[in-house]
Amino acid sequence: MWVRPSQLKQRGIIGMNRRNIRYIGRYNSRKLYPLVDDKLKTKLLAEKHGITSPALIGTVSTQFEVKGLGDMIAGHDGFAIKPAKGSGGKGILVIERVDQDGYHKPSGARLSLEDLHRHVSNILSGLYSLGGAADVAMVEALINFDEKLSEYTYEGVPDIRVIIFRGYPVMAMMRLSTAASDGKANLHQGAVGVGLDIATGTAVRGVQFDRSRHDHPDTGHELASLRIPDWTNLLMLAAGCYEMTGLGYLGTDMVIDRHRGPMLLELNARPGLAIQMANGEGLRRRLDLVEKQPHGLDVEKRVAFSQHHFARRGELRTLDEQPALAAT
Amino acid sequence: MSRLPFYIIVGLLLVLGIGTSLYRHIQLEVPWTPGEQRQVWEVEAIIDFAALGEPVRVDFALPSHQLGYRILTENTASPGYGLSFLQDESGRRAQWSIRRATGSQQLYYSVRLQVTEDTRRQQANRPELREVSWERPYDTAAAQVIERAWARSADPYTFARELIRDFNEERQSENTRLLLTQFERTPLLVRLLNQAGVHAREVSGLLLEDGRRRQTLAPWIQVFEDEENWALFDPRTGTQGQPENLLLWESGGRAVLEVQGGTNSRVTFSMLSRSQPAAAAVRSQLADDTLLNFSIHSLPLEEQALFQTILLIPIGALVVVFLRIMVGLKTSGTFMPVLIALAFIQTSLPTGLIGFLLVVSVGLVIRNYLSYLNLLLVARVSAVIITVIAIISIFSVLSYRVGLNAGLTITFFPMIILAWTIERMSILWEEEGPKQVVIQGGGSLITAVLAYLAMNNPWIRHITFNFLGVQLIIMALIMLLGNYTGYRLLELRRFKPVTED
Numbered sequence: 001m002w003v004r005p006s007q008l009k010q011r012g013i014i015g016m017n018r019r020n021i022r023y024i025g026r027y028n029s030r031k032l033y034p035l036v037d038d039k040l041k042t043k044l045l046a047e048k049h050g051i052t053s054p055a056l057i058g059t060v061s062t063q064f065e066v067k068g069l070g071d072m073i074a075g076h077d078g079f080a081i082k083p084a085k086g087s088g089g090k091g092i093l094v095i096e097r098v099d100q101d102g103y104h105k106p107s108g109a110r111l112s113l114e115d116l117h118r119h120v121s122n123i124l125s126g127l128y129s130l131g132g133a134a135d136v137a138m139v140e141a142l143i144n145f146d147e148k149l150s151e152y153t154y155e156g157v158p159d160i161r162v163i164i165f166r167g168y169p170v171m172a173m174m175r176l177s178t179a180a181s182d183g184k185a186n187l188h189q190g191a192v193g194v195g196l197d198i199a200t201g202t203a204v205r206g207v208q209f210d211r212s213r214h215d216h217p218d219t220g221h222e223l224a225s226l227r228i229p230d231w232t233n234l235l236m237l238a239a240g241c242y243e244m245t246g247l248g249y250l251g252t253d254m255v256i257d258r259h260r261g262p263m264l265l266e267l268n269a270r271p272g273l274a275i276q277m278a279n280g281e282g283l284r285r286r287l288d289l290v291e292k293q294p295h296g297l298d299v300e301k302r303v304a305f306s307q308h309h310f311a312r313r314g315e316l317r318t319l320d321e322q323p324a325l326a327a328t
Numbered sequence: 329m330s331r332l333p334f335y336i337i338v339g340l341l342l343v344l345g346i347g348t349s350l351y352r353h354i355q356l357e358v359p360w361t362p363g364e365q366r367q368v369w370e371v372e373a374i375i376d377f378a379a380l381g382e383p384v385r386v387d388f389a390l391p392s393h394q395l396g397y398r399i400l401t402e403n404t405a406s407p408g409y410g411l412s413f414l415q416d417e418s419g420r421r422a423q424w425s426i427r428r429a430t431g432s433q434q435l436y437y438s439v440r441l442q443v444t445e446d447t448r449r450q451q452a453n454r455p456e457l458r459e460v461s462w463e464r465p466y467d468t469a470a471a472q473v474i475e476r477a478w479a480r481s482a483d484p485y486t487f488a489r490e491l492i493r494d495f496n497e498e499r500q501s502e503n504t505r506l507l508l509t510q511f512e513r514t515p516l517l518v519r520l521l522n523q524a525g526v527h528a529r530e531v532s533g534l535l536l537e538d539g540r541r542r543q544t545l546a547p548w549i550q551v552f553e554d555e556e557n558w559a560l561f562d563p564r565t566g567t568q569g570q571p572e573n574l575l576l577w578e579s580g581g582r583a584v585l586e587v588q589g590g591t592n593s594r595v596t597f598s599m600l601s602r603s604q605p606a607a608a609a610v611r612s613q614l615a616d617d618t619l620l621n622f623s624i625h626s627l628p629l630e631e632q633a634l635f636q637t638i639l640l641i642p643i644g645a646l647v648v649v650f651l652r653i654m655v656g657l658k659t660s661g662t663f664m665p666v667l668i669a670l671a672f673i674q675t676s677l678p679t680g681l682i683g684f685l686l687v688v689s690v691g692l693v694i695r696n697y698l699s700y701l702n703l704l705l706v707a708r709v710s711a712v713i714i715t716v717i718a719i720i721s722i723f724s725v726l727s728y729r730v731g732l733n734a735g736l737t738i739t740f741f742p743m744i745i746l747a748w749t750i751e752r753m754s755i756l757w758e759e760e761g762p763k764q765v766v767i768q769g770g771g772s773l774i775t776a777v778l779a780y781l782a783m784n785n786p787w788i789r790h791i792t793f794n795f796l797g798v799q800l801i802i803m804a805l806i807m808l809l810g811n812y813t814g815y816r817l818l819e820l821r822r823f824k825p826v827t828e829d
Contacts (some may be wrong), residue, residue, distance in 0.1 A: 001821060001824070002820045002824065003820050003821070003823065003824040003827050004820070005559055005814065005815050005820060006825050007827045008815055008819070008827065009818070009824075010828060011826060013815075013823050015813075015814065015815040015819045015823075016656065017653060017812050017813050017814060017815070018813040018814070018817055021811065021812075021813050022813055051686055063704075090759060118702045121702070121704065122705070125704045125705035125706065126705055127705050127755065147382065154682060178576065188760075189760060198652055207825065210822060210825055211825055213827075276823070276826060277823065277825060277826055280827070281826070309788060
């Protein structure tokens, strides 16, 4: 039932307290939080930095505008309504299909325009935002995710969480939604987390509800064969978010669009620790190594460094034994 | 990024907190535990005299803090008289004065003394040796008495003892009898001691015996061995040492009572011993308003009661900080459990728990219906607040009708906090399912119960109320906890699967 602290330490697992004090407290300046806590700001910033993100259909910022929602979404086959300041995937409503019967969620549930109005109105009054502050609703185009990945997920869009530490990608996992998670990609709601090898983007290990898993609980597809296409590009995009926000300890949520390639979905200044479970490895050693690296390297060099040093596969094993600083 | 300032601040807080607490314990005798009983004496002095119809001045010696006794409060009653307290190196005195008084006069002075285990000897100034001159034939008698005692003694104390014994009935000689015909016993002894080169003075003491009335002061002889050390001798028996129940009333060698403008003056004492809880004794301690003696007890009683609760909140906060940082318990609203715990203190635990669960569960059902009405957030929460008030009123009335007076205490719950709790739990239910509601609600309740147990502990109540320094210690502890980067207890379970393969 319980494990000794020394065992966790030996595996380099970092706990909540250490994350908060040692990494978030030290590397994430408070004044930068609004950039990531407000998805709309993140999106506009990303556009400015040439980082692709899902297309914005429109925003609703006052209760008065709620009535105009129908006009805004007319003509779109699928879309997602999100609170700009929501956290942990709260308040995200995905409509996959629209027909005369109404709006269909990926689960098959049908909503009326009235329901959408209510949802947007809730978002505006701050129901999903941190501290209940007034919020803005964003309507985004649906992501056409890569079909190669569709058999690994149930209903929702699988997203890829990459932890970027001082601009270096240190650990990554893919979050696959399940029936238990109601199509949401949140691990504590029952999504499956698959640890990804930083070098190649292939699956390392899977977990659901903090327990080991080798296949997807709904589709039954085994997880070991999972391989993210366009992996290095995705890492570059994620690593670029460091320059974009200035946050030293950053969780980037990426998706892969069939047509547009890797895209930034959202950023998180307080990324969770479940990624360690999905990778079966602690963050500590990787973070310590990155802390020893000099400042000011460009994105390509940083990604190359991470791919070299954080590889989990055999082909890089021989190079891996060289001292870490040799690569710089 | 140096952590030095942090440790300096924490160290300072700890030193300051522990220091002031120790000061209050040692110097002011505030006990560590609430149950300790302290003996308190109430002594009343009545000064009687007949005024002659002219200006009257009464000069009366007062006791000071001394070995074994600490003065708590003192009062006087003396209608029409002006009163002032004087202090000089020979001790404290009260001075009553009036322009004109005739007939029998009575002045009252009462003092409350706490019996202490203070072992520090009080300082006394050694009196100067006085020139002693005798008339014939007393000079030879005195010389012989001194010589006799001198031969059988080794130092000032043994000399004093032998001298006093020579004046006792069974050992009286012709010389001593002769001297006693002319002089009073105690001043005579002091004279003889002085003549022999021994510093001594007459002091007045009161033997404290419970329930005694119309007592008078008895003379004692204070004999000095050197500049600082002295001992008391009973002039009647020659016994050395101060009896435990002897209160030195005047020890400056001056008259206890001086009356100008009056005759037949005398002072009598009555006394009463009482046992009272240490906390009450602390409360009635004279407020010497120094910074170190900074205490809530100087406030009016009503505010004191308020502060008793306020000073407990840091304890609740400490429990919350500990449970969140060291254990990793999830609660709904960070400090909501502390407020619930405060309510538990008013309601008692079982009533409080039942009341809390009733209000929250009924509130959740109603809130669930409200969510169908599609209201704006602020309006909805306000509606929940009114609902909570309605639930509380209904339960109060119902329980009163049934005869359960305990149900009335449910009104102590912080209603707005409850409304927000209901709102948050309801959202949690919708988004994450009932399991999370049970986890967070349970976590909140466990935290609230633990905070309640800590805050309702009589010892903790006593310590937080009587030692303000403890607040600094709590602050230091909380700061130290805020610096903890280790694992939380529940993480040891959460991360277990990682170590399994």
